[in-house]
Structures are given as C-alpha cells and as structure tokens.
Amino acid sequence: MPNQxxxxxxxxxxxxxxxxxxxxxxxxxxxxxLIVHYAWNISLSExxxxxxxxxxxxxxxxxxxxxxxxxxxxxxxxVPGLLDAIGCDGVAKARADLVASGKPATADRIxxxxxxxxxxxxxxxxxxxxxxxKIYRQAFPxxxxxxxRRRTIADRLNEVxxxxxxxxxxxxxWYFNDLRGKHDRILxxxxxxxxxxxxFAEAIDRFPSLYDAGMPAFQVDLxxxxxHVVPPPxxxxxx
Numbered sequence: 001m002p003n004q005x006x007x008x009x010x011x012x013x014x015x016x017x018x019x020x021x022x023x024x025x026x027x028x029x030x031x032x033x034l035i036v037h038y039a040w041n042i043s044l045s046e047x048x049x050x051x052x053x054x055x056x057x058x059x060x061x062x063x064x065x066x067x068x069x070x071x072x073x074x075x076x077x078x079v080p081g082l083l084d085a086i087g088c089d090g091v092a093k094a095r096a097d098l099v100a101s102g103k104p105a106t107a108d109r110i111x112x113x114x115x116x117x118x119x120x121x122x123x124x125x126x127x128x129x130x131x132x133x134k135i136y137r138q139a140f141p142x143x144x145x146x147x148x149r150r151r152t153i154a155d156r157l158n159e160v161x162x163x164x165x166x167x168x169x170x171x172x173x174w175y176f177n178d179l180r181g182k183h184d185r186i187l188x189x190x191x192x193x194x195x196x197x198x199x200f201a202e203a204i205d206r207f208p209s210l211y212d213a214g215m216p217a218f219q220v221d222l223x224x225x226x227x228h229v230v231p232p233p234x235x236x237x238x239x
Contacts, residue, residue: 006226010035021172035226036219041174043218045167047207048183052164054201055190059119059157062193064111066135074107084126090118120161123154143192156189174215183207 011019019034067076077083077091094113098105122131132150136143140153163182166173173179187205191198210218 007035014038018170036215036222037172037174039222040215040218041172043210044174044179044207045170047205047210048163048167048173048186050204051183051186051190051201051207052160052167054197055160055186055193056116056119058190058194058197060111060114062139063119063122063135064107066138067131068107069138070131070134077110082130084121084124086121086124087118090114090121094118116161116164120154120157123150123157125150125154140192142195142198153189153192156185160186160189180208180211183211 019038064074064076068074070076071079071082073079077087083091091110091114093115094110095105097113098109103109128150136148136150136153140148143152159182163173165171176182187198187201190201
C-alpha cells in the first residue's frame with residue numbers, strides 16, 4: 001500500500017470525520033483498509049449510477065406522458081388540487097430555477113428540472129384517489145396485476161430514494177447486506193415502467209460483475225495502482 005505520507009495527505013483531502021465513518025462500520029486494520037473501503041464504496045456507487053439514471057428518466061417521462069393524456073394538458077401539474085404542498089413547492093422551485101437561469105419554463109423543461117423527491121411524492125397517500133388511478137396502466141405497463149397498487153410503487157421509490165441520496169451525497173453504501181438486491185429491484189422497477197429502458201440499462205450494467213468479484217479482487221488492483229503513486233513535486237527553489 002502507499003506510504004504514510006500519501007495516507008496523511010489523502011486524509012487531509014477526504015477529512016478525518018468522513019473517512020472514519022468506515023472504521024465505525026467495523027473495519028479492521030489501519031488507514032490502508034479505510035482507503036480500500038472508501039475506494040470500493042466509490043466504485044459500487046459508480047456501478048449503480050447508470051441504473052438510477054435510466055430508472056429516473058423513464059419514470060418522469062412515463063408519468064408525464066400518462067398524466068398529460070389523463071388531464072388533457074402538458075401542464076397537468078398545474079391542475080388545481082392535484083398536487084399536495086410538497087408537489088406544488090417542487091413545481092414552483094423548478095419554475096424559479098429555470099427563470100433564474102434564463103430558460104423558458106416549458107412543460108418539458110419543468111419535468112426535467114423536478115427533483116427525484118417530487119417523483120417519489122407523486123405516489124404518496126395523497127394521490128391514492130387522484131393521480132394514481134388515472135396513470136398507473138399507462139405509466140407502469142409492465143407492473144404485474146397482483147402488484148398494481150400505489151403502495152407498491154411508493155415503497156419501491158422510497159427505497160431507491162434512500163439509496164440514491166446516499167450515493168449522491170457520497171455516503172457509505174458498501175456495508176449494505178442487500179446491495180445486490182437493491183440493484184435488482186431498481187432494474188425490476190425500470191422494467192415495470194419501460195421494458196426497453198430496462199433492456200438498455202441491463203446492457204450497460206457493470207455492477208453485477210464488480211459486486212460479484214468482490215472487494216478482495218478490487219483491493220488487489222487498487223494496491224497495484226497505488227504502489228505507483230507519484231510523490232508530490234518539490235515546491236522548493238531549484239538549483
């Protein structure tokens with residue numbers, strides 16, 4: 001593994017507080033093991049990103065198309081009483097952000113600007129007798145009939161949201177016992193929305209091979225590369 005000088009400088013870049021989160025999860029050994037776990041976590045997060053992107057893009061477009069058809073307007077989110085306070089606030093923020101950046105607040109731009117929290121909230125209890133009955137057949141054509149309940153989608157999206165937030169905020173996920181299961185459920189959800197998008201996501205998916213190979217294989221490659229870390233340049237005066 002790299003020398004202590006590299007480890008010291010690495011700690012300064014990451015911060016002791018963040019790096020020590022890996023020690024608190026039962027990591028045995030010194031700073032070298034913390035660095036391996038930190039890098040392993042980055043790679044796992046990277047491996048999940050394509051699936052998260054495919055699922056989110058498919059979700060928002062499927063809901064938008066279905067809701068626009070159901071309410072006869074691409075501005076379905078402006079229908080009085082359709083959204084709760086969380087949804088209305090999300091739309092208002094999306095509009096304000098577009099205006100602030102000098103972009104026209106068209107329906108398509110607003111849809112793209114809305115946060116994942118908005119799309120999760122679209123399936124909360126408030127929508128049980130509002131949006132859900134009008135869109136689920138078109139928005140989730142692959143959803144098996146026994147699972148055609150708002151709660152099914154709400155629970156799955158909330159699980160994805162928690163994982164997504166940890167990944168996007170650079171928090172540890174490597175210690176999750178069911179990380180492979182979470183991956184599989186994201187892919188399944190994508191298939192409920194769009195079989196074509198699920199097929200595409202699976203074609204570019206590198207997570208299973210990375211995860212199945214395991215951290216030991218990853219550690220060997222990382223150590224090989226870090227043995228060749230170039231020392232920092234001498235910033236003193238030259239001859």
